[in-house]
Amino acid sequence: MSILSLANPYVCELVAYRPGKPIEETAREIGMKPADIVKLASNENSLGASPRAVRAMQEAASGVHIYPDGASYALRCKLAETFGLDVAQTAVGNGSSELIELMAHIFVRPGIETIAADYSFTLYAIVTRLLNGTYKSVPNKADWSHDLQGMLAAITPQTRLVFITNPTNPVGTMVGQAEIDAYMAAVPEHVITVFDEAYIDFAEEQPDTLRYVREGRPVVVLRTFSKAYGLAGARVGAALTTPEIAELLHKARSPFNVNLLGQAAALAALDDPEHVARSVAMVNAGRRQYEQAFRAWGIPYIPSQTNFILVQVGQGKAVFDACLRRGVILRPMDAYGLPEYIRITIGTETENKRCLAVLAEVLGKQK
Numbered sequence: 607m608s609i610l611s612l613a614n615p616y617v618c619e620l621v622a623y624r625p626g627k628p629i630e631e632t633a634r635e636i637g638m639k640p641a642d643i644v645k646l647a648s649n650e651n652s653l654g655a656s657p658r659a660v661r662a663m664q665e666a667a668s669g670v671h672i673y674p675d676g677a678s679y680a681l682r683c684k685l686a687e688t689f690g691l692d693v694a695q696t697a698v699g700n701g702s703s704e705l706i707e708l709m710a711h712i713f714v715r716p717g718i719e720t721i722a723a724d725y726s727f728t729l730y731a732i733v734t735r736l737l738n739g740t741y742k743s744v745p746n747k748a749d750w751s752h753d754l755q756g757m758l759a760a761i762t763p764q765t766r767l768v769f770i771t772n773p774t775n776p777v778g779t780m781v782g783q784a785e786i787d788a789y790m791a792a793v794p795e796h797v798i799t800v801f802d803e804a805y806i807d808f809a810e811e812q813p814d815t816l817r818y819v820r821e822g823r824p825v826v827v828l829r830t831f832s833k834a835y836g837l838a839g840a841r842v843g844a845a846l847t848t849p850e851i852a853e854l855l856h857k858a859r860s861p862f863n864v865n866l867l868g869q870a871a872a873l874a875a876l877d878d879p880e881h882v883a884r885s886v887a888m889v890n891a892g893r894r895q896y897e898q899a900f901r902a903w904g905i906p907y908i909p910s911q912t913n914f915i916l917v918q919v920g921q922g923k924a925v926f927d928a929c930l931r932r933g934v935i936l937r938p939m940d941a942y943g944l945p946e947y948i949r950i951t952i953g954t955e956t957e958n959k960r961c962l963a964v965l966a967e968v969l970g971k972q973k
């Protein structure tokens with residue numbers, strides 16, 4: 607008997623999330639040293655973590671034989687203080703990915719719908735289907751930003767979750783305060799809106815969605831320590847929401863979902879806003895490097911409010927493969943329905959130069 611015949615068929619049908627290609631795996635495949643490979647595939651922070659966060663993890667390491675505080679109380683208090691909320695309005699997860707999955711566990715079941723934009727994070731579709739719900743996606747506007755009015759129009763009595771990725775991955779565009787306010791004025795009460803703000807620290811203007819949390823509206827603002835804070839490997843994300851939803855997230859999570867080192871790192875990182883500012887400055891400078899080159903080469907790119915940039919190279923997968931063979935890992939976009947594009951994480955000046963040199967060679971452009 608096939609095990610697959612015993613599993614839930616909708617789980618068997620899932621297409622697993624495809625992360626950026628790991629450095630070690632690439633090194634093995636192309637016979638290069640890991641240190642000679644540049645990974646600009648997963649929107650990590652090339653500046654690394656805050657030195658304070660690294661020290662906090664080193665200090666916490668001697669205590670790893672003891673379970674961490676399952677409630678992550680100190681970290682949640684710090685989040686509450688940082689964002690001007692009550693600790694009861696916070697929950698944390700093993701990355702914001704876990705919080706996205708928990709939202710599905712809490713609200714999705716057969717017959718229930720979730721809504722997101724065509725070009726947004728692929729995990730929303732996966733977690734909806736994992737719970738055998740119905741995932742609906744709404745076309746982005748001509749400027750690639752979310753069409754919030756279109757998303758409102760897609761809501762039915764069966765809709766429970768609307769995911770607004772702001773700025774959005776993989777295109778890097780944003781919706782502003784006025785559009786969000788108009789959406790919030792019209793969204794029906796039975797819908798919980800998830801503002802996934804993984805990249806908000808990089809945005810020029812940051813709409814205030816926490817005002818809706820303070821007003822007690824059914825919204826969840828997701829933040830992550832993986833991007834501007836440089837802690838992708840520590841796996842910490844935060845949900846800022848109503849006490850009711852925070853309580854549901856606590857009920858649905860596994861007992862020690864944020865590990866000891868992750869809690870220590872995130873707590874220390876919140877005390878180092880200068881590191882975030884340095885990361886944002888690096889990204890702003892790097893974005894100019896890429897934009898200048900793409901303009902000179904005459905290849906279209908989408909102006910980005912994030913630490914990555916989407917560029918139209920023609921055969922995205924072939925360009926990805928060619929760059930990979932030269933030791934630069936980028937992200938092909940076929941899984942996102944954008945086969946002509948590749949997504950490049952903005953790294954240090956040196957990494958960006960190497961990436962641009964390799965791209966110039968692969969695309970036959972002037973360095």
Ligand SMILES: Cc1ncc(COP(=O)(O)O)c(C=O)c1O
Nearest residue numbers: 701702703727775804830832843
């Ligand atoms: C839009 C968006 N949301 C959430 C995540 C998940 O981040 P993490 O689980 O590392 O917090 C990502 C990761 O790339 C993302 O792009």
